[in-house]
Amino acid sequence: MPVPDPVPRASMKQRFWRIFRLLALLSAVVAAIAVVLVTRGEGEIHVSLILATALGVFFTMLLGTALMTLVFLSDESGHDRAAADYTEHKDTE
Secondary structure, three states, X not given: OOOOOOOOHHHHHHHHHHHHHHHHHHHHHHHHHHHHHHHOOOOOOOHHHHHHHHHHHHHHHHHHHHHHHHHHXXXXXXXXXXXXXXXXXXXXX
């Protein structure tokens, strides 16, 4: 079965940035929820704890979702199939 041509690079970049913007918004919402949950406790909470929680949650979510987006787009582009076909062919020689 012939491998389809990979999707043009420019359209993949556009799709990645569109998805990335949505995921950045999602990460900001999750970070805001985390800050609200941290500040609900009793007692005094330092600003540094709130800032560290917000930044930690935001960047962790952003990194994880960006990497999963890249995996998804890489599979969809056809490059993974071409690499798999190449390694299977190379192993049989």
